[in-house]
Amino acid sequence: MEDMLFYDRMQFAFTITFHYLFPQLTMGLSLMIVYFKWKFLRTKIDKYNDAAKFWMKIFALNFAMGVVTGIPMEFQFGTNWAKFSELTGGIIGQTLAMEGMFSFFLESSFLGLFLFGEKLLGHKLHFVTGFLVFLGSWASGYLIIATHSWMQYPVGYEILENGKFVLNNFSALFSNPWLLPSYLHNQLASIITSSFVVSAVGAFYLLNKKHTEFGKLFVKTGVIFGLISSVLVAFPTGDWTAKNVAKHQPVTFAAMEGIFETEEGGSEIVLIGQPNVLEKKLDNKIAVPNVLSFLTYQKWDAQIKGLNEFNEEDYPTNIPGLYYAYHIMVGLGTIFIGIMLLANIQLFREKLYKTKWILWGLMFMLPFPYIANTTGWYTAELGRQPWLVYNLLRTAEGASPTVSSGNTLFTLLGFIGLYLLLGLLFLILAGKIINKGPQLNQS
Amino acid sequence: MELFWYIVLMCMLAIYVILDGYDFGAGIIHLFFAKKEKDKKAITNAIGPFWDANEVWLIAAGGVLFFAFPTLYASSFSGFYLPLIIILWLLIFRAVGLELRGQIHNKMWESIWDKAFGISSLLLALFFGVALGNVVRGVNLGNVVNGVSTHEAHYFFLPLWNPTFSPQTEQLGIIDWFTLLLGIIGVVSLTIHGANWIIFKTNSNLNNKLKRIVFNLNFVLLGLIVISLLIWHIIEPKPFHNFLSNPWLWIFPVITLIGVLGLFNVKGFKKDGYGFLFSSLFLFGGLTSTVASIFPKVLPSTNTVNPDLTIYNVAAHDYGLSVGVYWFIIAIILVIAYFTIQYRVFKGKMDDVGYGEH
Numbered sequence: 001m002e003d004m005l006f007y008d009r010m011q012f013a014f015t016i017t018f019h020y021l022f023p024q025l026t027m028g029l030s031l032m033i034v035y036f037k038w039k040f041l042r043t044k045i046d047k048y049n050d051a052a053k054f055w056m057k058i059f060a061l062n063f064a065m066g067v068v069t070g071i072p073m074e075f076q077f078g079t080n081w082a083k084f085s086e087l088t089g090g091i092i093g094q095t096l097a098m099e100g101m102f103s104f105f106l107e108s109s110f111l112g113l114f115l116f117g118e119k120l121l122g123h124k125l126h127f128v129t130g131f132l133v134f135l136g137s138w139a140s141g142y143l144i145i146a147t148h149s150w151m152q153y154p155v156g157y158e159i160l161e162n163g164k165f166v167l168n169n170f171s172a173l174f175s176n177p178w179l180l181p182s183y184l185h186n187q188l189a190s191i192i193t194s195s196f197v198v199s200a201v202g203a204f205y206l207l208n209k210k211h212t213e214f215g216k217l218f219v220k221t222g223v224i225f226g227l228i229s230s231v232l233v234a235f236p237t238g239d240w241t242a243k244n245v246a247k248h249q250p251v252t253f254a255a256m257e258g259i260f261e262t263e264e265g266g267s268e269i270v271l272i273g274q275p276n277v278l279e280k281k282l283d284n285k286i287a288v289p290n291v292l293s294f295l296t297y298q299k300w301d302a303q304i305k306g307l308n309e310f311n312e313e314d315y316p317t318n319i320p321g322l323y324y325a326y327h328i329m330v331g332l333g334t335i336f337i338g339i340m341l342l343a344n345i346q347l348f349r350e351k352l353y354k355t356k357w358i359l360w361g362l363m364f365m366l367p368f369p370y371i372a373n374t375t376g377w378y379t380a381e382l383g384r385q386p387w388l389v390y391n392l393l394r395t396a397e398g399a400s401p402t403v404s405s406g407n408t409l410f411t412l413l414g415f416i417g418l419y420l421l422l423g424l425l426f427l428i429l430a431g432k433i434i435n436k437g438p439q440l441n442q443s
Numbered sequence: 444m445e446l447f448w449y450i451v452l453m454c455m456l457a458i459y460v461i462l463d464g465y466d467f468g469a470g471i472i473h474l475f476f477a478k479k480e481k482d483k484k485a486i487t488n489a490i491g492p493f494w495d496a497n498e499v500w501l502i503a504a505g506g507v508l509f510f511a512f513p514t515l516y517a518s519s520f521s522g523f524y525l526p527l528i529i530i531l532w533l534l535i536f537r538a539v540g541l542e543l544r545g546q547i548h549n550k551m552w553e554s555i556w557d558k559a560f561g562i563s564s565l566l567l568a569l570f571f572g573v574a575l576g577n578v579v580r581g582v583n584l585g586n587v588v589n590g591v592s593t594h595e596a597h598y599f600f601l602p603l604w605n606p607t608f609s610p611q612t613e614q615l616g617i618i619d620w621f622t623l624l625l626g627i628i629g630v631v632s633l634t635i636h637g638a639n640w641i642i643f644k645t646n647s648n649l650n651n652k653l654k655r656i657v658f659n660l661n662f663v664l665l666g667l668i669v670i671s672l673l674i675w676h677i678i679e680p681k682p683f684h685n686f687l688s689n690p691w692l693w694i695f696p697v698i699t700l701i702g703v704l705g706l707f708n709v710k711g712f713k714k715d716g717y718g719f720l721f722s723s724l725f726l727f728g729g730l731t732s733t734v735a736s737i738f739p740k741v742l743p744s745t746n747t748v749n750p751d752l753t754i755y756n757v758a759a760h761d762y763g764l765s766v767g768v769y770w771f772i773i774a775i776i777l778v779i780a781y782f783t784i785q786y787r788v789f790k791g792k793m794d795d796v797g798y799g800e801h
Contacts (some may be wrong), residue, residue, distance in 0.1 A: 013581045017644075024632075029663070058800075061542075064538065064539075064542045067495060067498075067538065068534065068535045068538045068539065069533060069535075070502075071498075071502060071531060072528075072531045074502055074505050074506065075505065075520065075527055075528075075531055077509065077516075078509065078516045078517055078519070078521060078527075079520045079521055079527055079528065080521070081526050082517035082598070083574075084517065085509065085511050085513055085516055085517040085520070086514050086516075086517035086518070087513075088513075089509050089510065089513020089514075089516060089517065089759060090510070090513055090759035090760050091508070093510030093511070093513055093516075093759065093763075094510055094763060094766075094767065096506050096509055097503070097506035097507050097509060097510035097511075097767070097773070098504065098506075098770060099508075100499065100503035100506035100507070101503055101506070101770070101771065101775070101778065102500050102770075102774050102777070104499045104502055104503060105496070105499055105503065105774075105777070105781055106777070106781065107777045108495045108496040108498075108499045109496045109781035109782065109784070109785045110781070110785075111495065112491075112492035112493065112495065112496065112785060112789070113784070113788055115492075116491075116492050116789075117788055120788055121788070160760075164760075165765070166760040166761055166762070166763065167759075167763040168761075168762055169758065170763075170766040188464075197666075221650075231458070238721075259747065279511060302774060323718035329492070341776075342560065378695065387573035396790025399593065400517075400521035400598075401521070401594055401598050401601060402521055402522060402526070402598045402600035403521050403524045403593055403600060404600075407524055407525060410525075411524075411528045414528070414532060418532060422539065423591040424538070425543060429543065429546050429547075431695060432546070432547070
């Protein structure tokens with residue numbers, strides 16, 4: 001029984017982690033492609049159109065990966081989490097079905113037109129199809145976060161005698177206080193990913209002294225989008241999201257901040273340290289007194305409940321994992337602001353394209369926004385444990401009753417093998433597109 | 444309300460089968476009949492800009508199933524665990540084959556992805572037929588052993604096959620000779636359907652050969668349907684009871700018959716699109732006749748201990764179903780608009796689209 005739950009969780013975690021590597025770029029990059037295309041329509045400078053067309057190639061590849069790894073997500077609610085689906089399908093089925101009807105059709109219909117229709121449609125309509133693809137991908141994100149928000153903070157429901165969750169207020173799903181902060185936070189994080197990808201490719205061209213016109217354009221666009229999104233992701237949206245956790249999931253908040261004991265006179269903020277769950281303390285701790293209280297409640301001496309105030313059975317299942325996920329996300333987020341700030345200062349002084357160490361830095365930053373996005377989601381998901389629906393349905397109660405651990409392990413191993421192959425193919429093909437570079441005056 | 448969502452779901456599934464069906468069929472043709480590079484190119488051009496949007500119908504139908512009939516979604520997706528995951532893998536392989544083939548110009552690379560695309564299309568057509576077979580045959584709900592349920596009444600689990608490959612034992616498998624027969628019908632009918640689509644959308648040299656193939660396979664199809672009707676009583680003693688009590692339901696078998704008989708005239712059609720029209724009628728009629736024969740059951744129980752799953756005992760609560768009607772109507776109008784635009788822009792023959800070239 002324990003094994004079964006473990007493999008079910010591993011399979012969902014693995015497939016969703018791999019899947020989300022792609023949509024985060026899809027959502028951010030679609031915005032930047034629309035920006036390039038818009039810039040072209042306004043200035044009529046071919047460079048912008050060529051840039052849009054170059055990124056569309058990466059986008060198409062990335063989108064295809066997102067689609068093929070996304071279909072298993074929708075299936076797995078039923079295959080591996082049947083009990084959860086049965087009990088809550090009347091509610092989360094709403095938002096998931098809406099995602100299919102409103103965003104997937106929009107994205108997929110216009111993606112074909114966007115990729116193959118430039119000649120047939122002309123530039124203005126081509127821009128419109130690009131915008132609609134962008135809209136579809138962002139609508140998809142919205143409905144997924146609406147689903148996620150309901151699991152974190154259930155609203156608009158009642159529970160029947162047979163344990164089923166029944167919707168009694170449709171609009172509550174969309175006015176959920178958890179939804180807007182999480183959505184904005186997540187979308188900004190996806191713009192960070194695309195900004196870093198675009199500026200990394202630009203830096204690669206500048207350092208290699210090829211396609212330098214595009215190198216400059218990509219670096220400039222990337223660092224400007226990057227600075228704005230890196231700042232906004234931390235404040236106000238990150239702050240807002242964390243306050244939601246502190247208010248509605250105090251035990252999660254204590255675990256992710258590494259607060260084992262309530263401190264009188266205000267809590268310190270932990271910068272570094274390893275959670276020692278057995279002895280209920282942090283090893284090798286470096287912390288700044290009272291700052292956490294101030295950040296959370298704007299009072300230096302506000303009380304923050306430590307883990308000691310809660311029942312152990314309600315502790316997040318994996319406290320060290322949650323703590324690290326959160327600290328990695330916050331640490332990387334801080335580094336992003338730093339490097340983007342430096343890059344923008346050099347851009348303003350018109351020295352950026354010659355400042356090699358920043359270009360190298362931008363290029364090597366490429367994987368880190370992916371890590372930050374992933375650990376951010378781990379913070380949310382590990383933080384919700386041991387619950388599927390917070391405080392109402394435990395994860396152990398949601399798994400499929402008839403699927404044995406042997407069958408789940410079989411499919412988990414299959415997914416691991418298949419996705420490793422997909423990841424390898426993606427890297428080879430994306431590398432090939434980037435190495436070839438943008439083509440001049442294709443239009 | 445349940446009936447409304449049942450009809451919506453069945454229509455979405457039928458649209459999915461008609462649309463992605465021609466993709467699978469094109470893949471099968473690609474595997475067996477396209478030898479020259481030019482012919483292969485024509486086939487991928489004919490489906491290239493469409494397959495992704497077509498596949499969305501499956502995801503959207505899955506979403507509507509989850510939302511309107513959560514118990515059926517939970518029961519069938521966990522019970523048919525292995526075949527569903529295998530279908531997912533095949534869908535991934537197929538998409539990857541189609542999208543990656545043109546990325547590197549190398550004979551070996553191209554032939555590997557050609558095979559991946561073709562074989563996964565073939566297996567998907569087979570599996571979807573097998574899936575339909577499983578639904579009408581029914582499953583051992585509650586995993587009853589010796590008259591006692593070992594699970595909750597609406598849960599079950601099926602292995603891929605049992606040692607006897609028989610649909611009449613207590614411990615059933617996904618693949619038995621009955622479901623396999625429906626799988627083969629699936630392969631044959633989608634091959635015909637895919638060929639019709641290629642004839643419709645291209646000027647390839649293959650078209651005349653494809654017309655002959657459609658004509659010949661149509662005899663096979665008709666034969667298989669007659670066989671399946673003759674043995675149908677083995678899995679359902681009263682296969683026609685719904686049709687006898689509701690004579691208007693005969694419209695579905697009649698549509699099927701028009702589709703299959705019309706195809707015998709494939710060589711004489713004045714317009715290239717007629718063949719596709721008739722095979723679409725056949726697929727729509729075949730699917731609807733099959734599900735109509737077991738209505739209101741959606742997953743029959745093969746034991747006497749646990750009741751069948753019907754649209755009434757698997758549906759979500761009334762409020763959710765009613766509120767869904769509003770957004771669904773808005774969404775479906777938008778979807779029809781998208782498809783009209785898409786098919787209008789890519790109307791006519793597709794030989795020059797240059798799909799998959801980078």
